[in-house]
Amino acid sequence: MQRIGVFVCHCGTNIAATVDVKAVAEALGHEAGVVISQDYQYMCSESGQDLVKNAIKEHNLTGVVVCSCSPRMHENTFRKAAASAGLNPYLVEIANIREQCSWIHKDIASATDKAIVLGKAAVAKVHLNAPLTAGESPVVKRALVIGGGIAGIQTALDIAEAGFEVDIVEKEPTIGGKMAQIDKTFPTLDCAACILTPKMVEAAQNEKITIHSFSEVADVKGFVGNFTVTIKKKARFVDETKCTGCGLCTEKCPMKKVPNEFNMGLDNRTAVYIPFAQAVPKVATIDPNYCLMLKNGKCGVCSKVCTAGAIDYKQTDKMIEQKYGAIVVATGFNPIKPDKYDEFAYSYCPDVVTSLELERLMNAAGPNGGTLLRPSDKTHPHTIVFVQCVGSRCDDEKGKPYCSKICCMYTAKHAMLIREKYPDTEVYVFYIDVRTPGKNFDEFYRRAVEQYNVHYIKGMVGKVTPKADGKIDVQASDLLANEQLHINADMVVLATAIEPDKTARPLATMLTTQMDTNDFFTEAHPKLRPVESATAGIFLSGACQGPKDIPETVAQASAAAAKAIGLLCKNSITCNPCVAHSDELMCNGCSACEKVCPYGAITYQDKEFRMPDRSTAIRRVASVNPAVCQGCGACTVACPSGAMDLNGFSNSQIMAEVDAICK
Amino acid sequence: MQEAMIKRAKELLADGTVNRVMGWKRGEFSYDITPAVFETAEELDAEFVCDDLTQANVSKYLIKESRKEGKILALLKPCDTYSFNQLVKEHRIIRENVYVIGIPGGPKIDIEKIKAKEISGILSVKNEDYTLKIETIYGTETMPYYEAISGKCENCKSKKHVVFDELIGEDGDVLESNRFEMVEKLENMTAQERYDFWRDQLSKCIRCNACRNVCPACTCENCVFDNPKSGIDNKAAADSFEENMFHIIRAFHVAGRCTDCGECSRVCPQNIPLHLLNRKFIKDINSLYGEYQAGADTTSRAPLNDYSTDDCEPSIVHERGVE
Amino acid sequence: MLKISAAKLNDLFDAISAKQTLYIPVDREPNAAEFKKYESGMKLSASLNTIRSAKDFFFPQTENLADFKMNGKNIEVKDIREESEDFVIFGVRACDARSFGILDKVFLSEPVDSFYKNRRDHGTVVTMACTRPSETCFCTTFGIDPTVPEGDCAVFFDGENYFFLDRTEKGTKFVESISDMLEEGDASKLAEVQENARNIMKKLPLANLSTDSFGGDKLNELFDSDKWADLSEACIGCGTCTFVCPTCQCYDIRDFNTGREIKRFRCWDSCMYSDFTKMAHGNPRTSQLERFRQRFMHKLVYFPANNDGEFGCVGCGRCLSKCPISMNIVKVMKALEVK
């Protein structure tokens, strides 16, 4: 026989003003199984909790119903109180008579009636509550970082620092990401390479870190603490262990007309290549789309010149499988291609460039060795126009709806650098708003205006027209002067929007994490859990979660690392016990539940059963991994036989509530 | 055709491909045909029957039979292959243990249709060039073949065998049928008319469970209506609600899995048009989530175990037809 | 014999129903007759028989037995029994009429089922002689003469007139109550009609079905027969045969919680169901073979063993036409027959 205690809270006057709490306690006291029914001023206070605890001990309660505020508020409080009094915490039910009763009704009679019904429903439910014990699942002490940009590198370094093994998977031949392509960084104007490359080397040299460059994540199985990831190591046709990175092959390769991705296609590289001098790992890669040997079987020069014998034309993609306890996503961003904005003439005028292209043009390791020259005729530009918000802040059809966040600052940086190095050059920046929220950011922008005399014009460029004389006519509006301008420019630089990497969406599917409509990963909570995904054990680092500058990226990378370390430190994790479970005797093995499970928590086994007619039979039955199951209950409805049920929200419990309410 | 089936079955038994044959056995009269498993050539010769009156869908028996020792030969009509395939998809039938021969389908004759013409004392029914010659105790009667076509064959959806190891006779195509005609007619009624129609029909239900037990989609190890733990178990329709409840839940449980084989309505002793409930779901699924034929393949996702982010809202119910 | 012309039959029905509730078989749709409460203008079905048997009148499919309430630790029981009203069932066939005798043996022997008895006491069974049997009929196998049915009052139709023969006290009272509408008539043509029907009975395909191999003393050999496996193989375990059967009398008692009180009710059960007579330890008959065997053993062996050799089947043929897979008592009897 159940022995249930009911505790009705006044919540000061919050409840008691509209609900006759004494009447509620009295009415619920008559319910079957209820042995004690009390009311109290503040049930969540220490003395209120003591009331519950004492009653549990004194009356040897088998269930507790607290009629109070929302369970979202104090369910845990009362569960803990019950546990400390020796009652299983899952034998506590809350009847929400504040948010869903006293606060919305004015009439005392009807509010009291409703509170009684809600209380009865909770009593009916608690009759069927079963003690639940949270399970434990072991944690594999190794983390995976997907993406080897500054975010991934920082996360990996921090995790390794804490003493855990980390693998970085980078799809390009080298780690470094976008930061490696940048010349100087705002607002300090220090050289990006000078601060990034030491970190790259550190990552390479750290014993705890394994870098899988030129690799991709092919499959993710498992769950928090116990992911099994398949990594595809793409064939680079060079034996990583043998290549010394001497670069001889890249010098001798006869195929020299390959667009150089690292320099944004502004110059060429060879078919066998090392992306840049400080690449990590410094290993050559053969581009099978251009290599004459791989395409036609005729050449083999690199193989001949390689003293290490590292060239291997027969190399194939390799799959490696590894277990991880935590996964950090750091897939980063790409600038969009501004092709579709005809008015900016990007697709046909070589002197209209994107900001990242300008970075390369100005970089000492770039195509012009650091001298800013127009791509078309390699002359020195005297008038440069910067256009802000290209593809950002648009409506959905025209581009990205969000602000790309970094453009205002890097444009100020570019303008300043140009004015500093080439004082004879006039620089115009067309802006809609200048957004500089960040430490020393506005000061930086003001310097561009005040110290470097960059012409900031509020207005947008409407049309860019290349002219026969090689000049570019830039037609724009100056909103403050209320006039339309024509600027005879030599170069136009577009501050293009940034978007998540294309690989992010398929990856999100594999990880069962959520994404927003722009393909940025969604954090578990925008304020309280900004570096975790909603899927346990998956963390977010850097621009994959939203546009970020370098300091923010590094901060988030370290935060994600801290979260991952927090997980990896545990030997095992406690699981939510309100999970689905399958009654094997009733399971048909039809796979319906598996199809609707968003977490892949359901697997099937062939098991031998003694059937009702005393025969034995091998049957396919479902089993739920309680560590993976999040307890949504989708499977319970998909299951036609009712073999699937959910702890804490079982069919019989919900029906008991329905019955009590409809009575 | 029956001879060809017996001949081929005997060959397969003889060469050891199969050790049993799932077929039909003749009865006391020409129409009381019982699904049966044959183990020898002699049994086949003596009792096997597959004629115009052989209606039963035997695919559900193969759940159990495919779990026995050795391989069984199943003779499946086109509509039966859909049920069979759906059961393979749901891991209920072990495909490797069944050798499937696709046999021609209907239209089959339903004896009830003949009896409805007030022809009684039926001793035999012969199809003579699409006229039925019916010998009765009270003399010989005739009626056109098409007037006696079984309800389940009236709106045949397909003559195609979706799964087979070999065929006897030819394979056909998926047909254009007007099988949703009656559903549409009901949809166009007022809610009160629909309510009256279904009250009239479902109040006839005696909860004999024939529809459930014959249904190839109802293969639960333990049906929720038999399971006291489910909270909705009941043995009898003690109230009109329970008549509704049983049929709504049953139709919902087979929604997206029902191949529209028509067995439920065929076996109902009270002639309740139960298939209309299933067809309503099929029609809704087709129109709201794209054409889907359960059993047509073994790989696609069942519509209720699938979704699209731009699915319609349930308010679509309010926007359609008559209230 | 007292008679009424066919043309006046409905006047008679109107007269009866004015005094008490009258049930007659009517056609719901072709070949689907059912007993309905008579309302003026309803036409007596010409079908041989109804889909459901007439047993519902005395042993309904579901029946509320008692209501009770939990009040703290007390149970408050409400006796809801009420005296039944008088009623007449008209047009019961000989097979169903005999089935009442079989049900009586179960429900009226000690302890008497008061719910059943109440209805039985108040119901008058007016039977109708068969003139046009069907191929599925085999009542003669169980010693029933369909041309002279049992019941409180038997009615015979010669094509023009309905003749009334009272067979019990209740029947006499019934005939008296309608005597003002009846007239004395010439029953000579009736003998011819009966003779004709008897001749047809002899020619029926199941006319030679015999019960010689069955009975209370054949328990062991029949129970252990190796034929059951084959016979039950196709059985899908539905309750169609049981629920259309006029003699099946098993029921289950269940409780239904309405939220305010608990209704204890009984409902027909079927030995074909997997949860039939399920107890704490499980089901005593775990396979469909055992359940299938139970049904036929009960009708052909256990029932006669306890009831002076009377079989638990009346040969109405309903299970022959309604079984989804066409397995039935005739096939079972033929298979188990000792030749």
Place this chain on the structure above:
Amino acid sequence: MQVNENFEPVIVAFCCNWCSYAGADLSGTNRLNYPSNVKIIRVPCSCRVNPMFILRAFQKGADGVILCGCHPGDCHYTSGNYFTRRRITLLYSMLDFLGIERNRTRLEWVSAAEGAKFAAVMNQFVEDVKKLGPNRRLEDLRCRKQ
């Protein structure tokens, strides 16, 4: 149609824990009124709601049943409410097919931020059900309140 002014319908609302239940809490926090006829049952996700529960509510005396979940795309469990949407669309369509009044059932998406919407939805729903009167077409006579 005659409207019984005194008719107080029993309304069962199933609310998912993450959005709609929180939305209901929010309407309480904001002191937004809706009738006390509405009684909420908390479920982890709208996809936990079995059609059986909805029918059970009608059986035991509910006059209207409303199901609330996160907006499509916002499900805490990624996809739960998409399954809900299909299941419930088909179920409601079937109930309509059987002649059950359309306005007795509803599905609404209410986020944790939409306290006002929650109250508005409930006000509207109760009003609609009041117009329909007591549930007669899908009731169990044994459970009818005398």
Place this chain on the structure above:
Amino acid sequence: MNKNQKNWIDITSGVNVLKCMRCGKCSATCPSYDEMEYHPHQFVYMVEKGDIEPLLNSKSLYKCLTCFACVERCPRGVEPAKVVEAVRLTAVRQQGNNHLIPDMIPDMLDDDLPQQAIVTAFRKYTK
């Protein structure tokens, strides 16, 4: 501020002027800019404020070629040309019934008339 007028313009243009983020790209792109007293971005801004009277009285109204460049290039999909058109219609309606009807156009066609103007007329009167 004339609320009715503003509402009418909002409805007839189908434009939500609140979507404007004041980037001025419409004016940057406008071929008739120099001819205008009020520029496309000002049309949007002034309609938003309900400051419509000056627009109705300005010749700018008739300088818009309805070339749709601003519609094409507006990053926010505001469609300034439709706002201008709506203001123009307001002016037309205020003039009573003495405005141009489509049937009158063929007679008025001039060989020297720029192609653009004809297209504009078509756009304007086939709306």
